[in-house]
Amino acid sequence: MNSEKRSLEGCLEQLEHARVQPIPGNFRNFIGVAEVGGRRYVVKKYMSEECALREEFFYNIFGEVISVPEILGKNGLTAYFAYVESSKKKDVPRAIFDWAKVHSTYLDSPLCEHPLAAQHRSRNIVEFVQSNPQLFGKRAQDIIKRIQTGPTKHLRCLIHGDLHTRNILSTSSGNFYIDFEFAGATHPARDLALLVLTIREHMREIIDAYSHAVSFRYPSLKDDIIREALIKGVQLVANVHKVRGSLQDKISLREKFALSMEMLLDV
Numbered sequence: 001m002n003s004e005k006r007s008l009e010g011c012l013e014q015l016e017h018a019r020v021q022p023i024p025g026n027f028r029n030f031i032g033v034a035e036v037g038g039r040r041y042v043v044k045k046y047m048s049e050e051c052a053l054r055e056e057f058f059y060n061i062f063g064e065v066i067s068v069p070e071i072l073g074k075n076g077l078t079a080y081f082a083y084v085e086s087s088k089k090k091d092v093p094r095a096i097f098d099w100a101k102v103h104s105t106y107l108d109s110p111l112c113e114h115p116l117a118a119q120h121r122s123r124n125i126v127e128f129v130q131s132n133p134q135l136f137g138k139r140a141q142d143i144i145k146r147i148q149t150g151p152t153k154h155l156r157c158l159i160h161g162d163l164h165t166r167n168i169l170s171t172s173s174g175n176f177y178i179d180f181e182f183a184g185a186t187h188p189a190r191d192l193a194l195l196v197l198t199i200r201e202h203m204r205e206i207i208d209a210y211s212h213a214v215s216f217r218y219p220s221l222k223d224d225i226i227r228e229a230l231i232k233g234v235q236l237v238a239n240v241h242k243v244r245g246s247l248q249d250k251i252s253l254r255e256k257f258a259l260s261m262e263m264l265l266d267v
Contacts (some may be wrong), residue, residue, distance in 0.1 A: 011036055012073045015043065015080050029181065033083065040083040041072065050116075051181045052077050057116045058180035061158065065105050066098045069169070082177045092199065094175050095168050096192075096206060099160065100213035103188035106158035107216055111185075118161060118184030122147075122231045128238050135237055139262045146265065147230055152220035156188035157188045160228045164194040176266065188214070189225040193232030196225070197260040203229075204267050226264050233261040 020032035020043045030045040046052040056079070059068050070082040111117065126144050133140035160167070161182030169176040192210055196203045211221050240254045 011041075012075070012080060014079075015041055016075060017219075018043075023046065042069070042081040042083050044079045044081065045211050046077045046079070049077065052079065053167075054116045054118065054183060055079070055180045056156075057114070058183040061111065062102060062160075062177065062180065062183070065102050067174055069176055069178060080159060081178075083170045084171065086171065086176075089170065090165045090168045091170040091175055092165070092168070092195065092202070092206070093209060094170070095163070095177075095195070096209045097164060097213050098175060098177070099191055100210055103157045103159070103191065106214035107188070111158055112156050113185075117158065118182055120159070120161060120184050120186035120190055121183075122235075125231055125234050129234055130205070132238075134236075135256050137262055139265055142265050143230055143234070143261055145209060146227055147234070149223075149227065149259075151187055151189075151222065151224045151227060153218055155187050155216065156185055158185055159183065159188060159191040162194070163191045164198055187224065187228055189221070189228040190232065193229040196229045196264065197236070197257060198231055200260045203260075203264065220242055222267075226267060229264055230261055233257050233264075 014036045015034055018034040018036055020034045022030065022032045022206065029047050029051060030043075032043045034041050034043050044055075046055070052074070056074070059071055062068060069084050072080045072082060074080070098222065106112070126147055127148075129136055129140055129144050136143055160180065161184055162179055163177075167177060167179045169178060192206060196206055199206065207222055208226050210225065211217060214221075236257045237254050240250050240257070245253075
């Protein structure tokens with residue numbers, strides 16, 4: 001056994017007993033930071049074996065195309081990652097370029113059928129808006145109409161599944177990406193949804209930049225991106241009650257997503 005491997009095993013053994021400081025946020029699984037030997041590490045504890053296996057699988061897959069933190073080891077449902085110090089200002093243009101590259105690489109890939117790839121489907125979306133029009137303001141019918149048109153082009157590729165700024169770690173040497181528990185297969189435009197909905201003041205620039213960066217450009221790609229973002233917006237509004245926080249926080253979050261969807265209709 002070489003010294004590097006012994007050192008890593010010793011570090012992992014210490015991490016198992018180290019004090020872990022939770023990272024605040026609305027995470028599905030526990031995420032925290034531990035310090036060993038003056039260095040910080042990310043500790044992630046999964047709710048299920050499926051989540052743990054999916055994340056490890058996609059770290060390896062996506063790591064062939066973009067940068068991801070190194071997985072140092074696992075112990076049951078706990079994984080240990082190298083810590084990446086991210087700047088507060090996220091390099092979103094770089095993220096758009098990176099994920100356009102991922103989508104282009106894995107377009108129609110056989111990996112879309114892999115058992116660990118989450119299948120992102122859009123069920124009961126229209127029915128939810130029809131049953132709860134008050135949650136979507138005056139544009140509820142416009143949202144329904146836009147979603148019902150269906151994608152203009154049926155594409156399928158591997159996606160991150162939860163691509164927002166908290167899962168982008170921007171450094172001086174480029175972006176790193178984390179949190180692949182929802183990674184799977186669907187229309188590539190679905191991956192832009194959270195960025196478009198949460199950075200709404202730049203939604204037009206995000207859509208235009210992505211449309212020019214992918215290898216599968218087609219005239220109505222912009223329409224499909226907007227449709228996928230609307231679908232994601234409805235899902236977020238429908239599930240906002242699951243987010244941690246006060247009732248007022250949840251109402252505010254729901255209103256923000258609804259406003260973003262209204263703005264999308266005018267892009």
